[in-house]
Amino acid sequence: MENETIRLTVNGEPFEAFVKHNSTLLDVLRNQLKLTGTKRGCDAGDCGACTVIMDGRPVNACLVLALKADGREITTIEGLSEGATKLHPIQEAFVEQGAIQCGFCTPGMIMSAKALLDRNAKPTDGEVRTGIAGNLCRCTGYVRIIEAVKAAAQKSG
């Protein structure tokens, strides 16, 4: 009664997972689907390290109860690159702009950036800051990250 099978699409691929009701999408992605690109930071919806895109909207996977992910389309950081070597333009921009230090915030930061650019292809500085306001970084001081998002926006023409 406290467990159930859910069906969800992750990065275009259909998955079935037998989940405990008292688990979250983050638990399912990392522990059951072995997609460890999405990070567990605060596990409380504050830091954004667990940001994934669910049905087109960036959300904190640590706040999504497992059952709520049933029937949904999820994109994680693994879904951005093509295979192991071809990076998404946003990932490339992060590398080129020096926006990655320890890298722990990076997957969540990039998912937020992707969601932002999908909605607004040419964001202003202020709009970038608002777009990543739910993602904390302890290393970089954010400047290079903001430059990387703007550079990625330029790339897409």
Add this chain to the structure above:
Amino acid sequence: MRMRKFVHLKPKTLQEASSLLSQYSGDAKMIAGGTELVNRMKGRLITPEYVIDITYIPGLNKIAYDEKSGLTIGALCPLSDIEFSALVSKKHDALARAVHTIGSVQVRNLGTIGGNLCNAAPSADSAPILIGLDARAMIFGPAGERVIELKHFFIGPGATVLKSNEILVGLEVPNPAPHSAATYLKQSLRRAMGLAIVGVAVVLSLAPDGSIADIRIVLGAVAPTPIRAVKAEAMVRGKKLDGKLIGQAAKVASDESEPISDIRSSKEYRKDIVEVLTGRAIQQTLEQALKTL
């Protein structure tokens, strides 16, 4: 820590949801977006055995408008739906902007307007502006539906008039009065992901001669619930505003507030900021309203 084991129920109708809430009573909690609830469960502040997920009930996440009743907003609308709704921006832009101050992009995509109101934090950012706009809350219960004015919805920190088997289903926001404008200003420790240490909503309408036909000044985060600064309102109602009168009204609003000191701010600072933001909000709203004359 790990959430305690629970059964996640997905009622398909309001009646079913209300029955489950009655049936499981103290062992159940209602969930919408979960941005508050999941955290509390992880911290074991609450340990429900049953989580009653009302997001599978159709029809509660719509935003609609009609000439007579105004704007209707379903309680299950994610905050981002309200933030980006063309309809809300057109009819009550201040509401869209108030909702934008809540949490972060990610939180607003999951969290709902109903959740923001029903969690009833004294600092809830959607409350002051909705109270200022004379919004009404539509509530479903075993006895049927009832509608109450939102200003009567909150009874204390974390507490609303909802009985344990009642569900907030939506909000009605009446049409704005002619020559009116609205503003919500939030003071917080950071530009996102912060609770308001003071929130001030001002909604006012002008008479043809530019005097104040009616006004609402609603303060958040400075009392156990959002409150109307009724003395400050009475001071300016019917008058033509100038800087001096606005300043006096702002001081009265500050005197009406009852903030506490907590980890975010002191009561003295909050009182000061009520005065500053009230003055600023009245000024900004007045300027917007004057443009409509």
